[in-house]
Amino acid sequence: MTVDAIYNAKHPYQATISEIRELNGAGSQKDTRHVIIYLGEEGPQYVPGDSLGILPRNNPELVQRVIDWLGAKADESVDLPKGGGTLPLSEALQCLEISKVPKNLLQPLSAHTNDEVLRKLADPTEKELLTAYCDGRDLCDILAVCRPGALSAQELVDGLKPLLPRLYSIASSPRAHPGEVHLTVGVVTWESHGRLREGVASSYLGRRSCSGSKVEVFVHHSKNFGLPEDPATDIIMVGPGTGIAPFRAFLEERRIVGGSGRNWLFFGDQHSATDYLYHEEMASLQQEGILHRVDLAFSRDQGHKVYVQHRMLERGAELWRWIQGGAIFYVCGDALRMAKDVDAALHQVVQEHGGMSHEDAVVFVKQLKKDKRYLRDVYAV
Numbered sequence: 492m493t494v495d496a497i498y499n500a501k502h503p504y505q506a507t508i509s510e511i512r513e514l515n516g517a518g519s520q521k522d523t524r525h526v527i528i529y530l531g532e533e534g535p536q537y538v539p540g541d542s543l544g545i546l547p548r549n550n551p552e553l554v555q556r557v558i559d560w561l562g563a564k565a566d567e568s569v570d571l572p573k574g575g576g577t578l579p580l581s582e583a584l585q586c587l588e589i590s591k592v593p594k595n596l597l598q599p600l601s602a603h604t605n606d607e608v609l610r611k612l613a614d615p616t617e618k619e620l621l622t623a624y625c626d627g628r629d630l631c632d633i634l635a636v637c638r639p640g641a642l643s644a645q646e647l648v649d650g651l652k653p654l655l656p657r658l659y660s661i662a663s664s665p666r667a668h669p670g671e672v673h674l675t676v677g678v679v680t681w682e683s684h685g686r687l688r689e690g691v692a693s694s695y696l697g698r699r700s701c702s703g704s705k706v707e708v709f710v711h712h713s714k715n716f717g718l719p720e721d722p723a724t725d726i727i728m729v730g731p732g733t734g735i736a737p738f739r740a741f742l743e744e745r746r747i748v749g750g751s752g753r754n755w756l757f758f759g760d761q762h763s764a765t766d767y768l769y770h771e772e773m774a775s776l777q778q779e780g781i782l783h784r785v786d787l788a789f790s791r792d793q794g795h796k797v798y799v800q801h802r803m804l805e806r807g808a809e810l811w812r813w814i815q816g817g818a819i820f821y822v823c824g825d826a827l828r829m830a831k832d833v834d835a836a837l838h839q840v841v842q843e844h845g846g847m848s849h850e851d852a853v854v855f856v857k858q859l860k861k862d863k864r865y866l867r868d869v870y871a872v
């Protein structure tokens with residue numbers, strides 16, 4: 492068994508954060524952090540293209556609100572669900588799902604509220620109302636309209652699910668940074684029902700952790716997203732925003748491994764002045780001749796929005812030549828819009844520059860996927 496096979500979501504490795512730095516410049520509307528985690532020699536092993544699983548912890552302020560509502564002591568012992576052991580209440584609440592509405596608790600809490608909607612939600616037939624009510628609310632929103640202390644600490648814990656791990660594309664090559672793993676974390680925040688909310692894991696990693704903080708991790712090996720074995724193969728990388736992460740790892744790896752394969756990056760974000768992540772590193776890679784082409788799309792630098800798919804279409808002829816020459820086409824980042832728009836642009840490039848009908852372009856792109864020359868690592872952001 493290799494060392495990394497030991498660690499998984501149930502048996503994570505306890506690593507230490509060694510550095511967190513801001514990647515966006517002053518005035519940016521984005522908050523992206525470069526997080527360096529020290530794994531040491533005993534930690535899980537990875538290759539570029541893999542992701543790191545993180546077991547996050549809830550914001551202690553939210554945990555304290557729940558404890559205050561219970562009128563309990565932070566060090567009161569509670570049993571975790573599904574034989575997960577016994578923990579002090581404050582620790583248990585840090586690793587249970589409190590940032591959503593716990594459906595299991597609606598019934599017991601409905602008897603302790605004057606909120607008409609919450610009372611109705613105890614009725615299992617009110618599915619639409621339930622979905623609408625839960626949208627943008629968390630446990631604290633529900634407790635705020637219920638009689639404080641109506642449930643015991645154990646009754647509340649029994650109704651909560653374990654917090655799920657989150658995955659982050661690894662942004663480093665282990666050859667370039669032995670014993671370390673680097674991540675590119677976009678801190679998620681939004682406002683709903685009059686309160687500023689934050690993503691559990693991204694705020695835990697990017698804002699509440701610091702150098703020396705312990706973090707539980709495991710490596711998620713990607714079978715279908717990695718560098719080609721042959722370093723002579725050209726690669727095209729489309730990775731706007733945090734989607735640049737695995738491509739930083741690819742480029743670091745190729746800098747060390749060498750080889751004649753050319754590397755082309757499409758990157759985009761809001762503003763060039765503040766949001767070109769790893770700008771200096773990419774500039775150095777270009778100067779060294781590792782990064783052969785970079786096409787940038789900063790959506791808010793001009794009156795009309797420009798995204799990576801627009802740059803792909805502008806460079807269509809060249810893109811087609813690279814694909815014809817055997818290049819692998821990679822996409823990483825936002826699954827909801829970007830990946831779909833990039834997919835449509837790829838079809839258009841193949842159709843226009845390959846002189847194909849729409850149907851033939853569809854068949855061609857399908858074949859690219861089958862041949863593992865169109866690889867995606869996309870997720871909801």
Ligand SMILES: Cc1cc2nc3c(=O)[nH]c(=O)nc-3n(C[C@H](O)[C@H](O)[C@H](O)COP(=O)(O)OP(=O)(O)OC[C@H]3O[C@@H](n4cnc5c(N)ncnc54)[C@H](O)[C@@H]3O)c2cc1C
Pocket residue numbers: 542547590627657658659660661675676677678679680681682683689690691692693694733734736868869870871872
């Ligand atoms: C293979 C893979 C690789 C990934 N790589 C990266 C990476 O390199 N970098 C990176 O930053 N992320 C990456 N992610 C995403 C990451 O795993 C998390 O999903 C992300 O950080 C958000 O997690 P969170 O715990 O901070 O937010 P959560 O606590 O999970 O909250 C996110 C949820 O908040 C709600 N929400 C968010 N915004 C709003 C809004 N404006 N209005 C209302 N509700 C909202 C939505 O319900 C959303 O689902 C990757 C995901 C996968 C699957």
